Amino acid sequence: MPGFSFTHLEFLAWAALWTVGLSVIAFVGGGLLGFVVALARVSASRSLRIAAIVYIQLVQGTPLLILLFLIYFGVAIAGFDAVPAIIAAGAGLTVYSSGFLAEIWRGCIQSVPKTQWEAAECLALTRWQRMTRVVLPQALRLATAPTVGFLVQIVKNTSLASVVGFIELSQAGKLINNSIFEPFTIFIVVAVFYFALCFPLSTWSRSLERKLNVSRR
Amino acid sequence: MHAPVSAKAVVSLSNVHKSFGALKVLDGVSFDVGPGEVTAIIGQSGSGKSTALRCINALETIQEGSIHVCGHAVHDPALDRRALRRDVGIVFQSYNLFPHLTVEQNIMLAPTCVKSMSKAEARELAREVLARVGLEAKAEQYPEQLSGGQQQRVAIARSLAMKPKLMLFDEVTSALDPQLTGEVLKVMESLAAGGMTMILVTHEMAFARRVASTVIYMHQGKVWESGPGSMLDRPQTEELRGFVGSGL
Structure with a gap:
C-alpha cells in the first residue's frame, strides 16, 4: 500500500487554500452582518435592540454544526435546488461569525465612556x-485585538464545513485517510497546517493588545 | 417658537422639580440670567447645582416647571435638542476631549459636521479660538500630550468655535491643581469681560465673588440664597455662613 506522499501534501495544501477562502468569506460576511447587528444592539430604538439581542442569542445558542445542517438542508426543503457546498458553508459561517462579532463589537462600543457621547x-x-466621528473610531481601537483573536476561531471552525460536503483541510485529510489508512500521520500534517494558519493570527492579536494598551485609548 | 417668560432673560428657570427615583434633586428652583451676565452656582456636593446646569442643556429631563433657554422651551418634550445645543456650549469637569483627534480636529469637528463649514474655514476658526485661550502652538497635538489645564482650555475653545449664546461650566477646575486652575479661570474671566453670558457651577469662591454678577447658593435642591458676589461677605442664612466658613 502506498504511504503518505508529496501528492497528498499537495492535495492538503490546495484544501488549506479553501480553508483560507472560507475563513475570508466568513469574516467579511460575518463582519458586515455583525456590524449591522452591533449597531442595532446599541440603537436608540427598543425594538431594534430586542431584535438584535434575539438574533445574537439564537446564533450563539446554536451549534455551528446544526446551523450548517439547517442552511444546507433547509434551502433544499424550501423548494430550491440543493445549494452548492461553498454557499451553504459560507452562509452558515457568516451567520455564526456575525453573532459573535456583533457581541464583541457591542462591548467595544459600550466601553467608550458615556461622557464622550455626551460631549x-x-x-x-x-x-x-x-457614532461615526466620535464613538466608532475609539471603539475600533478597542476592538482590534479581540476581533483578530476571533479570526482564529473562524479558521478552526471552518473544519465543520466538511459535513455539508465542502472539501477543505479536514475533509481533505479524511479523504486521504480513506485511501491510505494512515490517520495519525495525516491528521498530524492537517494539524500542522491549521497551526500554521492560526499561530500568526493569535500572535498578531496579542501584539495588538499590548500595543493598544500602552498607547492612547 | 416659544417666547421666553421674560423677554430679556437668556435663561429662565421657573419652579423646576427633578428627582432621580425617590431622591429629590431639584425642589422648585427658579432663577433668571440676563444677557452678558455671569451667574455662579455654589453649594455642597449633592445640593443639585450640577443637575440644575445639566437641565439647562437638556442633558437631564425635568418633571415639573419650565426652563427657557435662548428662546427654546427646554421642558417641552418636543424640544429640538440640536437647535438648543447650537446656542449653548458646555464645558465639563473631565474635559471630555476626543482622544483620537488632535486639538485642532477636536475643535473643527462640530463646525464642519453641524454648520457644514469647509475644512479651511474651520481650521482658521480653530486657530482663532485657540488664540483666545492661548494655545495656538498646540493645534497639532493630541489631548493626552497636554496638561489638564491646557486640555480644559481646549475644551473651552471647542465650545467657543460653535459661537454659543450661552456657556455653561460644570466644575471645570475641580480636577486641576491651583496653578492650572488659575490659567483656566483667566480664560473664563476674559470671556466674561467679552460679554459672554455664562453660568458656572464652581467651588472657586474667590472667583465667584470677583467675576459673577449673581451668585446663587443652592442647598437641598433649592435656591437658598442669591445676590451679588458681595453676598458671600454677609451670608443671611446659617447654611451659607457655614458653607462660606468651611469653603475658604
Whole structure:
C-alpha cells in the first residue's frame, strides 16, 4: 500500500487554500452582518435592540454544526435546488461569525465612556455623527485585538464545513485517510497546517493588545 | 417658537422639580440670567447645582416647571435638542476631549459636521479660538500630550468655535491643581469681560465673588440664597455662613 506522499501534501495544501477562502468569506460576511447587528444592539430604538439581542442569542445558542445542517438542508426543503457546498458553508459561517462579532463589537462600543457621547451630543452632532466621528473610531481601537483573536476561531471552525460536503483541510485529510489508512500521520500534517494558519493570527492579536494598551485609548 | 417668560432673560428657570427615583434633586428652583451676565452656582456636593446646569442643556429631563433657554422651551418634550445645543456650549469637569483627534480636529469637528463649514474655514476658526485661550502652538497635538489645564482650555475653545449664546461650566477646575486652575479661570474671566453670558457651577469662591454678577447658593435642591458676589461677605442664612466658613 502506498504511504503518505508529496501528492497528498499537495492535495492538503490546495484544501488549506479553501480553508483560507472560507475563513475570508466568513469574516467579511460575518463582519458586515455583525456590524449591522452591533449597531442595532446599541440603537436608540427598543425594538431594534430586542431584535438584535434575539438574533445574537439564537446564533450563539446554536451549534455551528446544526446551523450548517439547517442552511444546507433547509434551502433544499424550501423548494430550491440543493445549494452548492461553498454557499451553504459560507452562509452558515457568516451567520455564526456575525453573532459573535456583533457581541464583541457591542462591548467595544459600550466601553467608550458615556461622557464622550455626551460631549459630542452637546456640540449638536446628530446621533449618526456621534457614532461615526466620535464613538466608532475609539471603539475600533478597542476592538482590534479581540476581533483578530476571533479570526482564529473562524479558521478552526471552518473544519465543520466538511459535513455539508465542502472539501477543505479536514475533509481533505479524511479523504486521504480513506485511501491510505494512515490517520495519525495525516491528521498530524492537517494539524500542522491549521497551526500554521492560526499561530500568526493569535500572535498578531496579542501584539495588538499590548500595543493598544500602552498607547492612547 | 416659544417666547421666553421674560423677554430679556437668556435663561429662565421657573419652579423646576427633578428627582432621580425617590431622591429629590431639584425642589422648585427658579432663577433668571440676563444677557452678558455671569451667574455662579455654589453649594455642597449633592445640593443639585450640577443637575440644575445639566437641565439647562437638556442633558437631564425635568418633571415639573419650565426652563427657557435662548428662546427654546427646554421642558417641552418636543424640544429640538440640536437647535438648543447650537446656542449653548458646555464645558465639563473631565474635559471630555476626543482622544483620537488632535486639538485642532477636536475643535473643527462640530463646525464642519453641524454648520457644514469647509475644512479651511474651520481650521482658521480653530486657530482663532485657540488664540483666545492661548494655545495656538498646540493645534497639532493630541489631548493626552497636554496638561489638564491646557486640555480644559481646549475644551473651552471647542465650545467657543460653535459661537454659543450661552456657556455653561460644570466644575471645570475641580480636577486641576491651583496653578492650572488659575490659567483656566483667566480664560473664563476674559470671556466674561467679552460679554459672554455664562453660568458656572464652581467651588472657586474667590472667583465667584470677583467675576459673577449673581451668585446663587443652592442647598437641598433649592435656591437658598442669591445676590451679588458681595453676598458671600454677609451670608443671611446659617447654611451659607457655614458653607462660606468651611469653603475658604
